[in-house]
């Protein structure tokens with residue numbers, strides 16, 4: 001509890017006013033990741049492997065961008081920082097502990113950007129929805145990774161849509177913004193790598209599935225090269241009798 005409070009206070013102090021309300025989600029994720037480290041290890045290794053494979057044959061390695069860099073647990077940060085001239089990490093929030101760790105590692109070519117990648121504000125304002133349009137102004141862009149972010153965009157957008165209701169937001173807001181992220185990646189003139197959890201299942205101790213949901217809300221996904229399971233809430237995390245397992249895909 002004390003570690004969480006310190007992480008919260010230090011991160012809030014370093015985070016722009018517009019993004020401070022998201023700090024508690026990042027701190028909650030950090031706490032859970034700490035508790036579930038062993039259960040998440042295979043997922044984190046698979047995510048890193050996919051990203052390494054996606055960049056392995058790139059001839060030019062000038063600028064790389066990681067979307068949803070978060071805790072840097074499922075991103076091969078050392079390889080990216082060593083391989084590219086500039087590495088840009090984009091997230092709503094960069095935890096104080098992550099900032100400190102990057103400093104301690106001495107990565108001089110890493111830049112942090114706080115940004116809402118959902119496109120919700122543009123849709124609400126009736127503007128063109130191009131949540132990744134800002135990448136057009138990043139010079140020498142050679143590689144973009146979407147790092148276990150897309151399902152979280154869907155969750156955040158759904159939460160905001162419900163909180164705003166009744167509003168003029170279209171009924172398919174969540175689907176549109178998930179699709180806009182996928183389209184935005186495929187429109188980029190460089191190598192991209194999409195790693196995302198796409199569904200979840202609540203499973204009991206006998207292996208029986210009690211509940212399932214599509215985290216992509218029916219939006220068509222590009223073809224996956226690799227798939228795996230991620231025990232987001234192993235037995236004992238949310239319940240003694242049930243675990244929550246997400247299906248993850250990676251494509252590039």
Ligand SMILES: C[S@@+](CC[C@H](N)C(=O)[O-])C[C@H]1O[C@@H](n2cnc3c(N)ncnc32)[C@H](O)[C@@H]1O
Pocket residue numbers: 026029068069070071072073074075090091092093115116117118147148149152153156
């Ligand atoms: C499951 S975590 C990704 C973990 C991260 N790749 C890592 O290596 O630890 C999802 C991340 O997406 C970020 N996120 C969620 N919605 C976002 C949004 N609309 N814009 C930018 N980042 C967002 C969260 O802050 C969180 O860090």
